[in-house]
Amino acid sequence: xxxxxxxxxxxxxxxxxxxxxxxxxxxxxxxxxxxxxxxxxxxxxxxxxxxxxxxxxxxxxxxxxxxxxxxxxxxxxxxxxxxxxxxxxxxxxxxxxxxxxxxxxxxxxxxxxxxxxxxxxxxxxxxxxxxxxxxxxxxxxxxxxxxxxxxxxxxxxxxxxxxxxxxxxxxxxxxxxxxxxxxxxxxxxxxxxxxxxxxxxxxxxxxxxxxxxxxxxxxxxxxxxxxxxxxxxxxxxxxxxxxxxxxxxxxxxxxxxxxxxxxxxxxxxxxxxxxxxxxxxxxxxxxxxxxxxxxxxxxxxxxxxxxxxxxxxxxxxxxxxxxxxxxxxxxxxxxxxxxxxxxxxxxxxxxxxxxxxxxxxxxxxxxxxxxxxxxxxxxxxxxxxxxxxxxxxxxxxxxxxxxxxxxxxxxxxxxxxxxxxxxxxxxxxxxxxxxxxxxxxxxxxxxxxxxxxxxxxxxxxxxxxxxxxxxxxxxxxxxxxxx
Amino acid sequence: xxxxxxxxxxxxxxxxxxxxxxxxxxxxxxxxxxxxxxxxxxxxxxxxxxxxxxxxxxxxxxxxxxxxxxxxxxxxxxxxxxxxxxxxxxxxxxxxxxxxxxxxxxxxxxxxxxxxxxxxxxxxxxxxxxxxxxxxxxxxxxxxxxxxxxxxxxxxxxxxxxxxxxxxxxxxxxxxxxxxxxxxxxxxxxxxxxxxxxxxxxxxxxxxxxxxxxxxxxxxxxxxxxxxxxxxxxxxxxxxxxxxxxxxxxxxxxxxxxxxxxxxxxxxxxxxxxxxxxxxxxxxxxxxxxxxxxxxxxxxxxxxxxxxxxxxxxxxxxxxxxxxxxxxxxxxxxxxxxxxxxxxxxxxxxxxxxxxxxxxxxxxxxxxxxxxxxxxxxxxxxxxxxxxxxxxxxxxxxxxxxxxxxxxxxxxxxxxxxxxxxxxxxxxxxxxxxxxxxxxxxxxxxxxxxxxxxxxxx
Numbered sequence: 001x002x003x004x005x006x007x008x009x010x011x012x013x014x015x016x017x018x019x020x021x022x023x024x025x026x027x028x029x030x031x032x033x034x035x036x037x038x039x040x041x042x043x044x045x046x047x048x049x050x051x052x053x054x055x056x057x058x059x060x061x062x063x064x065x066x067x068x069x070x071x072x073x074x075x076x077x078x079x080x081x082x083x084x085x086x087x088x089x090x091x092x093x094x095x096x097x098x099x100x101x102x103x104x105x106x107x108x109x110x111x112x113x114x115x116x117x118x119x120x121x122x123x124x125x126x127x128x129x130x131x132x133x134x135x136x137x138x139x140x141x142x143x144x145x146x147x148x149x150x151x152x153x154x155x156x157x158x159x160x161x162x163x164x165x166x167x168x169x170x171x172x173x174x175x176x177x178x179x180x181x182x183x184x185x186x187x188x189x190x191x192x193x194x195x196x197x198x199x200x201x202x203x204x205x206x207x208x209x210x211x212x213x214x215x216x217x218x219x220x221x222x223x224x225x226x227x228x229x230x231x232x233x234x235x236x237x238x239x240x241x242x243x244x245x246x247x248x249x250x251x252x253x254x255x256x257x258x259x260x261x262x263x264x265x266x267x268x269x270x271x272x273x274x275x276x277x278x279x280x281x282x283x284x285x286x287x288x289x290x291x292x293x294x295x296x297x298x299x300x301x302x303x304x305x306x307x308x309x310x311x312x313x314x315x316x317x318x319x320x321x322x323x324x325x326x327x328x329x330x331x332x333x334x335x336x337x338x339x340x341x342x343x344x345x346x347x348x349x350x351x352x353x354x355x356x357x358x359x360x361x362x363x364x365x366x367x368x369x370x371x372x373x374x375x376x377x378x379x380x381x382x383x384x385x386x387x388x389x390x391x392x393x394x395x396x397x398x399x400x401x402x403x404x405x406x407x408x409x410x411x412x413x414x415x416x417x418x419x420x421x422x423x424x425x426x427x428x429x430x431x432x433x434x435x436x437x438x439x440x441x442x443x444x445x446x447x448x449x450x451x452x453x454x455x456x457x458x459x460x461x462x463x464x465x466x467x468x469x470x471x472x473x474x475x476x477x478x479x480x481x482x483x
Numbered sequence: 484x485x486x487x488x489x490x491x492x493x494x495x496x497x498x499x500x501x502x503x504x505x506x507x508x509x510x511x512x513x514x515x516x517x518x519x520x521x522x523x524x525x526x527x528x529x530x531x532x533x534x535x536x537x538x539x540x541x542x543x544x545x546x547x548x549x550x551x552x553x554x555x556x557x558x559x560x561x562x563x564x565x566x567x568x569x570x571x572x573x574x575x576x577x578x579x580x581x582x583x584x585x586x587x588x589x590x591x592x593x594x595x596x597x598x599x600x601x602x603x604x605x606x607x608x609x610x611x612x613x614x615x616x617x618x619x620x621x622x623x624x625x626x627x628x629x630x631x632x633x634x635x636x637x638x639x640x641x642x643x644x645x646x647x648x649x650x651x652x653x654x655x656x657x658x659x660x661x662x663x664x665x666x667x668x669x670x671x672x673x674x675x676x677x678x679x680x681x682x683x684x685x686x687x688x689x690x691x692x693x694x695x696x697x698x699x700x701x702x703x704x705x706x707x708x709x710x711x712x713x714x715x716x717x718x719x720x721x722x723x724x725x726x727x728x729x730x731x732x733x734x735x736x737x738x739x740x741x742x743x744x745x746x747x748x749x750x751x752x753x754x755x756x757x758x759x760x761x762x763x764x765x766x767x768x769x770x771x772x773x774x775x776x777x778x779x780x781x782x783x784x785x786x787x788x789x790x791x792x793x794x795x796x797x798x799x800x801x802x803x804x805x806x807x808x809x810x811x812x813x814x815x816x817x818x819x820x821x822x823x824x825x826x827x828x829x830x831x832x833x834x835x836x837x838x839x840x841x842x843x844x845x846x847x848x849x850x851x852x853x854x855x856x857x858x859x860x861x862x863x864x865x866x867x868x869x870x871x872x873x874x875x876x877x878x879x880x881x882x883x884x885x886x887x888x889x890x891x892x893x894x895x896x897x898x899x900x901x902x903x904x905x906x907x908x909x910x911x912x913x914x915x916x917x918x919x920x921x922x923x924x925x926x927x928x929x930x931x932x933x934x935x936x937x938x939x940x941x
Contacts, residue, residue, distance in 0.1 A: 066524065158527060176485070176508040176529035176545070390516070 004060035006068050006075070011053030013076050013146050014083065018046035020137060021130075024087070028126030035126035038090035046083050069159025070474045073143055077463060080142065081106040087130055093123055099452040106459045108134030109142070110466035111350065113222025113320040113437030114428075114458070116448045120227050125208065128225045132212035138466070139219025139350040140189045140253075141165065148182035157182070163471045167252075167347025168358055168397050174257045188256045189350075193218045196245045203238045217245045220350045222320030222437040230310075231323035236302065239310045242321060250277065250317040250345025272385050273346045277356045284340055285312045288333055295330040312337065317345050318352035320437025327444035334440055338427050341436040352435025352465055354404060361389060361397045403469050408433055411461050418453040428454070432461040484508070484845070487549045489535030489565050490556030491518050493814055494581065494607065497834050498553060498841055503528050505928070507845075510544040513556075536564040538572055546573040551845065554580040559587060563599050570600040579603040579844055583724065603844050607837040608724040614836045615729055615810065618829060619738075619783050622711045622808060623704060625690065625829065628839075628854040629697075630865045630918045631897035636697050637668065637863050637920070639856065642689045642707045654681040656706055664904035665695035665703045668892045668920035669861065676861070676922045678890065692856070692863075694894035694918060696902045714782020714807060715739055720767030720797050721788030722753040725812070725833075729787070734759045741776055743767050745788075767797040770804065779805030787812045798827045846931060851916055862921045863894075868911050870936040877917070877933055883907035888929040890922035 025039035064072070084105035088096045096104065100116045107114045108131050120128065137145070143164040147157040157178040174181045197214035201207060209225055216223045226232035230242055248256075251274055258267040268274050289308040298304040307323050314321045315337040327334050344353015364382045371380050381388045408429060415425040420442070427439035428447070442449050447458070464472050474480055484507045488495045491513035499522065503509045509528040512535045513519050519530035533540035535556055546552075552569045554562035559582050566578040580601045582588055588609075594601045617627035617636075626639040642649060647659060653667055667679040671690040677683065685691065685707070695703050704710050715738055719726050722744035730740050730753075740760035744750040747764050754762035765772040767786055778784070784806035786794035791813050798811040810829045813819050819830045835855045842853040842862075849867040856863055872879030876886070882893050882905055893905040897916035903909060911917060917934075921927055 158524065173523075173529045176510050176527075177503075178527050180508070 003062075003068070004057040005062045005064070006072055007053055008057035008060045009064075009072055010075055010079065011050050011055070011057060012150065013072075013143075014050030014079065015047060015054055016050075016146060016150065017080060017083070017137075017142065018043055018050055020133065021046065021087070024126045024130040024133065027129050028124065031125050033124035033126050034093055035087065035091045035124045035130075038087045038092075039126060039130070041090050042083075042086035045086060049083070064159045066159055067480065069163045070471055070480070073160055073163040074463075074467065074472055074475050076143065077109065077467065081109055081459075081463075084109060084134060087127065091124065091127055093127070094119075097452075099455050100448075103447065103455045103459050104131070105134065106462050107432075107437075108221070108223060109138035110435050110462040111135050111138050111216075111219045111221040111318075111352065112432055112435040112462045112465075113216065114432060114439075114443070114462075115223065115437075115446050116455070118227060118446055118448060120225060129208070129212060131223050132215040132221075132225065135219045135221030135223050136193065136215035139221060139249075140185060144182045144185055147178060148186045164467065165348065166468055167355055168361065168393055168400070174254055184257055185253050188253050188260070189218065192245065192249060192256075196241070199241045199245070200238065203241050204233065204235055205238065213242075214245075217242055217319065217321075218249045218350065220246065220249050220317055220319045220345065220352070220435075222314075224321065228324075229322045236306045239306050239323065243310055243313045246313050246317045246319050246321075247278075247281070250349050250351040252346040252348040253350075254348050255346075270385065272360060273357045276360050277346055280343065280356070281313060281316050284316060284336070285309045287336070288312050288329075291331060291333055292329065297330060312340075315341050315436065316343070318434050318436045320431070322438055325438075325444060327438075327440050338430050338436070338440060341430060341434045344434060354401070354434075357384075358397045358400060360384070361394055362401060364389075365394050365398070400469060403473060404433075407461075407464055407469060411457060411464075414457045415454050418451055418457065420450060420454050424450075425454075428458055429461055432458045433465040435462060435465050484550045485545060485548050486510070486551045486553060486845070487512065487541070487544045487546065487569075489513075489552065489554045489562070491515065491522060491530075492555065492557055493834050494837050494841070495553070495555045496522065497838050498555070499528050500526055501838060501842070502845065508545075510549075512540060512544050534561070536561050536568060538568055541565070541569060541572070546575070549573065549575050551575070551577045551579065553841065554578070556581075559584050563587075563601065566601045567599055570596070577602050577844065579605060579841060581605050581607060583608060605837065605840050607833055608728055610836050610840055611725050611812070611831065611833045612728040612732060615725075615785060615831060616732060618810065618831075619717065619733070620713055621700065621704065622713055622783070623708050626692075626856060628852075628856070628863060630694075630852055630863075630895070631902065631916055634697055634897065634900075634902050635694060635895050635918060636700055637692060637694050637854070637856075637894065637918075638700055638704065639690060639692045640704055640707050642685050642687060642691055643709065644687045646706065646708045648685050648706045649687050651685065652681065653679055653683045653685065656703070659706055660702055663695065663699045663702055665693055665699060666892075666894050666904050667691060667693045668863070668894045669922055671857070676890070678892070678922070692920065694904070694920075696904075716780060716782045717741070718773075718776065718778065718781045718784045718801070718806070719743070720786045721745075721794075721812075722749055722762065723787065723789060726787045727753055727756065729785070730757055730760045741781075743769075743772065767793060768800050770800065773801060773804055781806045783808050783810065785810045785812075791815055791818055795822060795827060802827070846927075849934070856920075860924065862924055862927060863919065864921065864927075864930070865897075865916055865918045866930075866934050868913065868915050868917055868934060871913060874936050875913075875934075877911050878913050878915075879910065881908050881910045885911075885933070887933070888923075888926040890926060891930055892920045892922075894918045894920055 021039055021043040028035035028039050085101035088101035094117050103116055141164045143160045147161055174184050193214050196218050197210045200210035200213055212225050255267050259265055292304045292308050311326045318341050342353050344355050345351025347355045347357045368380045368382055412426050412429045415429055424441035424443055428443045431439040486507050487510045488499055489512045491511050499509050499511050503526050511528055512531045514534055516532040523530045531544040552575050554565045556562055562580040566580050569575040578601050582604050593599050621627055623640050624638050628637050669692045670677045670679050691707055717738050718741045720743040722742050730742050733740050742760055743763045743765055745766055750762050750764040784801040786797045794811040798809040802809045808828050810831055811827045813830045819832050822830045839853050839855040843850045851865040854863045868877050870878050895905055895918045896903040
């Protein structure tokens with residue numbers, strides 16, 4: 001099954017990834033910080049490994065099959081997370097063991113934003129930048145990037161693209177050719193990032209912080225260069241910028257593409273998913289703000305509004321930025337927010353969670369069943385906008401939902417079994433499976449206090465969540481490995 | 484090039500496959516979403532589900548930017564309407580449509596910009612009929628394609644034991660036939676291409692492609708294989724569009740034609756449309772019927788129904804019962820590879836024949852004809868060299884000086900009405916029609932570029 005053709009592509013991808021270690025190396029080298037040697041070595045190691053794999057299988061060019069797509073994507077995410085640990089391990093600061101480094105690296109790539117680090121403000125800038133960059137690369141999808149820049153992935157590109165892109169309907173392409181589609185997605189992504197960085201910079205951040213936070217905002221990641229996250233700046237303007245860009249990034253990028261092409265925002269307004277998503281965020285914000293006001297958690301009304309909405313958007317889009325933490329918010333708010341992250345953003349965006357569209361479809365399917373009970377001989381079609389949704393899509397959504405719940409329960413029991421108390425265990429699994437980041441209880445600030453076994457389970461949960469369960473679980477079935 | 488293909492049938496799918504591998508943006512439209520899903524998995528194309536003639540579907544398929552609309556749905560009317568709509572709404576520069584019905588085809592004056600704006604009409608039945616006629620005319624040929632308004636033909640034959648050129652060098656051809664100019668364009672030995680040179684020795688079993696003026700084809704062929712006289716007794720099965728057209732074309736050229744049709748109604752209808760041919764009502768694989776109709780004296784047996792398997796079986800049966808040469812119409816390309824030269828003498832792929840005609844209009848440069856050879860692996864093209872020595876990379880240069888990509892062979896040139904068989908020293912003049920054989924299709928782009936005139940030329 002590990003055919004040479006698969007290994008060859010893996011080699012190509014790894015070689016490509018190695019070049020992303022150059023920017024942090026430059027930062028380390030120019031700032032003469034302690035990460036110089038680490039990034040230099042990590043770069044050489046990764047490029048050597050990648051090139052060796054590529055070279056040894058260079059003549060293996062066969063078309064990718066559907067199965068290869070799954071295998072390559074999963075293998076690459078795992079291999080990348082493993083190689084991504086190198087700078088953490090090689091650099092003198094922070095001092096991390098292998099499990100911690102893997103957790104941090106996977107958390108970065110999957111845009112979870114859960115961290116085992118504290119004392120961020122004292123770390124070398126190169127390491128801080130590297131963490132932000134990991135999130136940015138993982139946000140739109142490293143495979144999608146590879147398809148965009150490497151025409152050699154051409155035809156097989158579609159198999160890879162599908163195994164990585166989130167959402168229930170993966171067949172829609174923006175342009176006839178997959179390379180062009182991937183490029184368009186990355187241009188939009190890049191454009192958003194640059195705009196976001198500029199906005200942050202104008203809002204008062206240093207250039208370094210602005211770029212770093214733009215990376216993790218647009219990727220819906222949640223890593224920050226400060227322990228206090230965005231609360232560090234104590235600036236409503238920055239929080240408002242963050243709210244705007246988190247919301248934009250949680251919308252389907254295909255819609256951004258359409259809007260950009262037609263130069264009218266009609267596409268947003270006409271899209272059911274976006275409307276439901278925004279409505280949902282609005283309702284939860286209102287509930288939170290009112291509860292916060294009633295309990296007088298914040299001193300002023302402005303603070304309540306800004307912090308309330310910011311926190312709801314940050315959790316609702318699965319970003320996971322915090323200002324002062326939401327775990328000490330009164331009453332039901334913490335648990336409501338953490339459950340809200342399971343909904344996530346829109347399909348085809350950089351956000352995590354189950355995606356709004358799936359819940360919309362589940363709801364509509366539920367409604368259909370009820371109508372069916374009332375009118376037993378009626379033929380009822382589930383529609384999205386004004387288009388009927390094929391039954392196989394709805395079935396896939398049901399399957400996804402079942403597996404999601406199953407994974408959630410299974411992982412929670414596994415984490416609890418490693419000796420973690422219940423609230424921490426369940427919230428940590430929710431936060432990792434939905435690529436959110438911060439949890440409740442012991443993991444409200446960071447994940448350093450958990451044991452290695454718990455961290456490994458959570459690392460797996462992050463990957464499972466990022467690849468939307470199916471892609472990873474496919475590999476775990478015996479049928480996949482039978483020839 | 485941005486191309487919208489309407490209809491994911493045989494031709495639409497093959498075109499999507501070929502064109503998407505050649506750096507084109509393809510959008511395929513069909514009303515069958517399951518068919519599309521399968522194709523999208525396999526090919527790097529976009530698919531749109533819907534009726535090709537609906538403006539909203541065309542728009543969704545990228546109508547406003549499209550350079551070419553290729554309407555190949557199975558309905559003439561849909562194809563015509565789609566071209567009309569693409570023209571009115573998006574001013575699509577080029578529209579190609581498949582029209583089958585003879586009713587429409589007999590009135591070319593309706594296909595103009597202010598009536599039904601279709602630039603190129605393709606009629607697969609017509610193309611396939613022509614193809615089969617050529618094959619009947621040259622009994623030993625594997626493939627016959629025409630260039631320069633039928634003045635030059637490219638013929639593929641299998642060299643067989645006992646013919647004059649076996650075991651001798653290619654240049655001996657010139658000694659044997661001093662008055663006839665011809666050019667061997669390619670030789671395939673055990674399915675591998677060999678670039679022919681003067682000292683290449685022909686072996687038995689080689690597949691030889693040569694170009695010559697039409698009147699010389701027979702003489703050249705007789706050097707390579709024992710030429711049989713063209714058979715006059717033809718038996719066809721399946722009186723569909725192709726069968727009927729072929730039968731009526733053949734009876735006009737004094738062939739004796741028998742045509743078997745399974746459907747009594749259709750058989751009756753066809754017998755009314757044919758003059759001298761005998762229309763038989765019966766099954767194409769009925770041994771009894773074949774024997775009664777003297778299958779053992781039939782020179783060419785052609786099965787032309789729209790069922791691949793039935794065609795193959797009746798051709799095999801005919802061969803066993805003594806038909807001299809058998810041909811079967813086979814759509815599936817996997818079958819074509821399986822069959823040829825073993826069970827059936829020639830497998831005719833309507834797909835390959837039609838695709839070549841469409842390619843003529845899709846290629847860059849001023850193409851007059853494009854023919855797919857050897858099931859699409861190689862191509863023979865007729866292209867016009869425009870420009871002058873300044874703006875063109877070919878005009879004013881002798882063939883040996885032109886930097887052709889490897890595996891490209893200039894076969895002949897049509898200058899005005901004169902056919903010139905190409906040699907290394909032949910100099911290409913403006914407006915010459917150059918006929919090339921390209922063994923490796925992936926190099927075709929380079930050939931196209933060679934013939935494109937520099938931008939400064941107006």
